[in-house]
Amino acid sequence: AQSVTQLDSQVPVFEEAPVELRCNYSSSVSVYLFWYVQYPNQGLQLLLKYLSGSTLVKGINGFEAEFNKSQTSFHLRKPSVHISDTAEYFCAVSEAQSNTGKLIFGQGTTLQVKP
């Protein structure tokens, strides 16, 4: 079984500052890792994913994440945030090569970008 822990429930940050949203996972099998974003009153959109290969993955809207196998982490970063980045962010895992693609989500982190 897999589990995901997002270490911060809320992250307030000023506009144009860098941000890191932390995600740790546990699994006894190989996993794929994902970050999703949820804007107010909307569904989830995929930001980026890690399947294999390079540990630094780039996603949409200037976000990137780094997979660290030894620390079982997949932290999300952005060097300079905008007001429009205010949203809920979810880290998720699925078993690699899964037939079903079931996702296990973390609790979510609310990113609040202040002017």
Add this chain to the structure above:
Amino acid sequence: DAGITQSPRYKITETGRQVTLMCHQTWSHSYMFWYRQDLGHGLRLIYYSAAADITDKGEVPDGYVVSRSKTENFPLTLESATRSQTSVYFCASSNRDRGLHRQFFGPGTRLTVL
């Protein structure tokens, strides 16, 4: 082409009533999923379906029933709603492409059980 839609978007009901949440996708994706979103829990899988007439339980299936008679539809029924089922419900669909599922999410249904 709407992709994946959910209806209703908002629903208020009373304890003990039956409620059905609808999910419709236009991509002919094989897999469909129902999640509930609660503060502090993120999204938790209720049920999923690999194809028409094939469904299976997720992490929190108690109190819910699903069916999938057509590939494009995946309704979720609360047979006797309880206050603990007040939540935001998301439907998602995916296909398996080279071992990877990419799930696409609907806009959600906010359900309040009084």
